[in-house]
Amino acid sequence: MEKFYTILKYTFITLWTVFIVAPFLWAVSTSFKDFQSVNSKVTYIPWLDFEPTLEGWRVLVKSPARGGVDIVEPYFNSIFVTCTASLISIVLGTLAAYALSRFTFKAGFVRNNDITFFFISQRIMPPIVLSIPFFIFLSTIGLLDSLLGLVVVYIVLLMPIAVWIMVDFFNRVPKELDETALIDGCNPYQAFYKVVLPNSIPGLIVAGMFCIIFGWIDFFFAFILTFTEVQLLPVKVVALNSSITPWWSLSASALVSVAPLIIVAFVVERYLSKGNLSGALK
Amino acid sequence: MAKIQLSNISHSYNPNELSPTYALNPFSMTWENGKRYAILGPSGCGKTTMLNIVSGLVKPTKGKILFDDIDVTNLITEQRNIAQVFQFPVIYNTMTVYDNLAFPLKCRNFSKEKIDERVNSVSDTLKLSSFLNYPARKLTADQKQLISLGRGLVREDVAGVLMDEPLTVIDPDLKFRLRRSLKEINEQYKTTLVYVTHDQNEAMTFADNIIVMDQGEIVQVGLPKDLFERPKTTFVGYFIGSPAMNLFETEIVSSNEVNIGSIKIKTNTDLSKVKNKNIKLGIRSEFIDIADNQSNNTIKVKINRIEDFGNFKLLTSTIQNKMIKSKIDREKPISEGEVNLYIPPEKCCVYVDEKLI
Numbered sequence: 001m002e003k004f005y006t007i008l009k010y011t012f013i014t015l016w017t018v019f020i021v022a023p024f025l026w027a028v029s030t031s032f033k034d035f036q037s038v039n040s041k042v043t044y045i046p047w048l049d050f051e052p053t054l055e056g057w058r059v060l061v062k063s064p065a066r067g068g069v070d071i072v073e074p075y076f077n078s079i080f081v082t083c084t085a086s087l088i089s090i091v092l093g094t095l096a097a098y099a100l101s102r103f104t105f106k107a108g109f110v111r112n113n114d115i116t117f118f119f120i121s122q123r124i125m126p127p128i129v130l131s132i133p134f135f136i137f138l139s140t141i142g143l144l145d146s147l148l149g150l151v152v153v154y155i156v157l158l159m160p161i162a163v164w165i166m167v168d169f170f171n172r173v174p175k176e177l178d179e180t181a182l183i184d185g186c187n188p189y190q191a192f193y194k195v196v197l198p199n200s201i202p203g204l205i206v207a208g209m210f211c212i213i214f215g216w217i218d219f220f221f222a223f224i225l226t227f228t229e230v231q232l233l234p235v236k237v238v239a240l241n242s243s244i245t246p247w248w249s250l251s252a253s254a255l256v257s258v259a260p261l262i263i264v265a266f267v268v269e270r271y272l273s274k275g276n277l278s279g280a281l282k
Numbered sequence: 283m284a285k286i287q288l289s290n291i292s293h294s295y296n297p298n299e300l301s302p303t304y305a306l307n308p309f310s311m312t313w314e315n316g317k318r319y320a321i322l323g324p325s326g327c328g329k330t331t332m333l334n335i336v337s338g339l340v341k342p343t344k345g346k347i348l349f350d351d352i353d354v355t356n357l358i359t360e361q362r363n364i365a366q367v368f369q370f371p372v373i374y375n376t377m378t379v380y381d382n383l384a385f386p387l388k389c390r391n392f393s394k395e396k397i398d399e400r401v402n403s404v405s406d407t408l409k410l411s412s413f414l415n416y417p418a419r420k421l422t423a424d425q426k427q428l429i430s431l432g433r434g435l436v437r438e439d440v441a442g443v444l445m446d447e448p449l450t451v452i453d454p455d456l457k458f459r460l461r462r463s464l465k466e467i468n469e470q471y472k473t474t475l476v477y478v479t480h481d482q483n484e485a486m487t488f489a490d491n492i493i494v495m496d497q498g499e500i501v502q503v504g505l506p507k508d509l510f511e512r513p514k515t516t517f518v519g520y521f522i523g524s525p526a527m528n529l530f531e532t533e534i535v536s537s538n539e540v541n542i543g544s545i546k547i548k549t550n551t552d553l554s555k556v557k558n559k560n561i562k563l564g565i566r567s568e569f570i571d572i573a574d575n576q577s578n579n580t581i582k583v584k585i586n587r588i589e590d591f592g593n594f595k596l597l598t599s600t601i602q603n604k605m606i607k608s609k610i611d612r613e614k615p616i617s618e619g620e621v622n623l624y625i626p627p628e629k630c631c632v633y634v635d636e637k638l639i
Contacts, residue, residue, distance in 0.1 A: 174370075174372065176368045176370070176372045177372055177374075179339050179359070179366075179368075179372075180366075180368070180372045180430070180433070182338075182339070182358070182359040182360055183337055183339075183359055183364065183365060183366045183386075184385050184386035184389055184433060185360055185363075185386050185389030185390045186360060186389055187358070187360050188358075190389070195374055198374075198375075198376040199374070199375050199376060201376075
């Protein structure tokens with residue numbers, strides 16, 4: 001029976017791995033193809049099935065004047081917007097989460113859980129609901145079609161994630177840790193940044209990872225709040241498409257787009273394990 | 283080091299409700315400078331609340347806290363310069379053992395030399411010297427608790443060290459040694475130590491004075507001997523001592539006699555003015571002995587069980603359906619069936635409405 005479960009387990013893992021990895025392999029293979037190799041017949045393996053070419057990759061860094069699409073600037077725009085918004089969201093979100101975890105708020109019928117839910121509800125709401133308010137808001141303050149405007153919007157989108165993760169994390173950090181720091185001579189602010197925060201690094205990393213992922217992959221707001229001055233990567237990748245789908249450059253750009261997330265995933269993978277997340281303070 | 287006064291302190295966690303419940307009922311108490319106190323009581327009786335009020339983690343609903351006659355009620359914990367050790371180890375995971383021990387001194391800007399001296403001294407006492415450069419998170423649970431304890435002891439100038447069942451996770455042998463070390467530290471530095479426990483043996487062996495609490499009330503404060511021999515309430519009699527004090531519902535038969543069933547028991551208490559009906563006689567099992575013959579203050583009991591504890595025998599017997607326990611010298615022969623037990627009048631405690639008279 002145990003052998004049966006082992007076989008079943010490994011079969012499932014193999015199928016899952018194929019399911020996850022196959023599109024990547026397909027994209028890698030396609031990114032080295034040209035029009036002929038994509039459209040003539042089904043091909044997979046370079047040099048055997050088709051002659052590989054870097055054209056799909058070259059097009060990404062060429063300026064439009066030279067027949068390329070130039071995703072370099074949108075790439076750095078995306079890095080700037082995602083990292084800045086994630087950093088600010090983590091800072092604000094962590095402070096909010098600490099307050100929600102440690103202090104009791106009462107305002108009418110509103111309690112801590114309601115405030116936490118209010119933050120999370122910003123993510124539950126369909127993005128389309130926020131599109132017109134955001135558009136009018138950015139337009140009013142003159143930040144439409146600008147990196148700063150996108151940063152502001154992304155902070156609103158990412159902070160709930162940071163609050164959600166960090167409230168849960170701080171709730172699992174025993175209050176006695178803060179109290180011990182106070183007894184040892186810290187004031188409440190020092191207790192937070194000298195003691196509680198260093199012990200919350202796993203939570204911060206996980207929250208940061210989610211902020212980066214959700215910021216990086218957003219297409220909707222990047223699309224409706226920018227026009228000609230500023231473009232982010234997802235919008236530019238979609239813009240690659242034309243009447244004849246350039247599968248080779250789309251595949252290359254998809255791989256380039258996903259690369260930072262894969263790197264982030266590898267770096268923070270260890271913090272996703274239960275042991276590290278639990279804080280292990282006792 | 284300081285004299286700590288709790289003046290008319292009471293505390294409720296829901297003071298704004300229509301009928302608030304009190305975790306601590308009003309009381310006043312003084313902890314003298316350099317003495318050792320144990321707060322003893324069952325779980326939920328308000329021991330930890332009392333400590334948290336003294337350390338400033340909880341602000342009392344009513345009353346004042348004074349350190350050396352200075353009102354500190356409105357001072358935050360940081361400004362009170364007090365040390366507190368919790369039941370479970372609380373360590374700074376990201377720091378080494380040295381940094382953990384040095385942290386309270388660094389927060390108060392002590393010099394590097396002074397920090398080194400104090401950390402080395404405390405780590406020697408707690409046998410942590412060889413772990414000073416280890417990451418604190420890699421130590422075992424009892425070593426982590428030693429770090430917590432060390433952080434409490436590392437400051438020489440604290441008003442007092444409050445310990446909330448600090449040795450719960452420590453193994454028995456080390457526990458014994460640590461209690462002795464704490465006593466030595468108290469004697470050497472005259473640190474006021476307050477030790478919360480629900481273990482009466484810990485309290486008895488550690489403290490100069492024991493404070494017994496029950497349901498938010500302080501029921502007795504006194505020396506271990508007083509608590510044992512003259513418990514002020516039936517609760518103290520029941521809570522202190524193992525086995526608990528023998529308690530019998532009784533009636534007054536003369537100015538100094540009560541009865542157990544039909545047998546008169548003489549006491550040294552003046553009962554002439556007692557009118558109440560709720561009367562109990564208490565006698566410790568340690569003070570009951572086997573009588574050679576039936577004379578004054580002896581009762582004939584039916585033996586139910588004899589348990590040999592090595593250094594004594596615990597005799598469980600009944601008299602008119604009332605159970606009585608007595609600790610008997612293990613060398614003393616005990617006959618089968620029935621035996622006469624002597625109840626010394628001077629050791630009898632009479633309780634009216636659960637309170638000693």
